[in-house]
Amino acid sequence: MTTTAEENKRIARRIPEEILTEGKLELIEELFAEDAVDQAPLGKDTGWDEIRAGMETMRAAFPDMNATVEDAVSEGDTVAMRITLRGTHEGEFMGREPTGKPIEVGSMIFTRIEDGKIVERWAQPDTLGLFQQLGIVAPPTEQGGAEHSS
Incomplete structure (x- = not known):
């Protein structure tokens, strides 16, 4: 069964929208x-x-996680999504x-689908931004010229 580009987008979107946001982990096997x-x-x-x-x-x-699909593009067997x-x-x-701290992180997700099932998925979130928001890594200091006293 070969799926269309639109069907592939629908399948790929279900991960952020239904599993991550709604917590429907039972959909993993589907x-x-x-x-x-x-x-x-x-x-x-690897594996369910x-x-x-x-x-x-x-x-x-992050029990209140909300994943918003900002963009989705499908070509061949691969769907590219930009999510927040x-x-x-x-x-x-x-x-x-x-920490009780709120986070907002952008992520790029690439999903490859064969016969209506996800076979590979690559997530590239803004890990540095996440770590900075959680205080794991200090944010960069302001860049600029060094102050000199004369």
């Missing part, structure tokens, strides 16, 4: 191939159990205790 690979800067998850665990971790750290993630850090994340 949307992903059993041996699918989900890759992100913090690691690679690992993908579910990765999404559970994000939802536990918003939420509040209310659970442990990367060994860090909750």
Whole structure:
């Protein structure tokens, strides 16, 4: 079964809109191939159990997560999406205790679909921006000329 570009966009959008935002983790088996690979800067998850665990971790750290699809483009078997993630850090994340801080992070997601199932997914969030918002990494200081006293 070959899917159209519009069908592929609909499938790809369900991850941020239904799984991340609405918490419908039971959709993983419906949307992903059993041996699918989900890759992100913090690691690679292979298969339904690992993908579910990765999404559970994000939802536990940011239980009010909202993922907005800003743009989606589909060509061939691949869908490219620009999304914005918003939420509040209310659970442990990367060994860090909750800060209660709100986050807003842009992300690029590329999803490859075969026979109506997601087989590969690459997420490229603004990890540095996320770390700065959570206080894991200090934001850059203002750049400019050094002040000299004469």
